[in-house]
Amino acid sequence: AGLLPSMYYVYVLRSKADDNLYIGITNDINRRLNDHNYGKNISTKYRRPFELIYHEMVYSRYESRLREKYLKSGVGREWIRKNFV
Numbered sequence: 001a002g003l004l005p006s007m008y009y010v011y012v013l014r015s016k017a018d019d020n021l022y023i024g025i026t027n028d029i030n031r032r033l034n035d036h037n038y039g040k041n042i043s044t045k046y047r048r049p050f051e052l053i054y055h056e057m058v059y060s061r062y063e064s065r066l067r068e069k070y071l072k073s074g075v076g077r078e079w080i081r082k083n084f085v
Helices: 029-037 061-072 074-084
Strands: 008-015 021-026 050-058
Touching: 008 029, 008 061, 021 029, 021 061, 021 074, 029 050, 050 061, 050 074, 061 074
Parallel strands: none
Antiparallel strands: 008 021, 008 050
């Protein structure tokens, strides 16, 4: 029995404080959401609380970086706002 490959998640959070979006990647979506909401991330500490509005699973860190980069682009942010905000 071989090891399963690591799964990564690309996620989008919405700040309930200012309605701004935060896009990131992780291999543990629940831990990461808790980290953001408990102020463990400096870049989002003062924008708490957050809600998870979107996430998708990808099969490699490389793929997750590419998807994160797309979602952070103007076209990607527009897609998020059109479909999830």
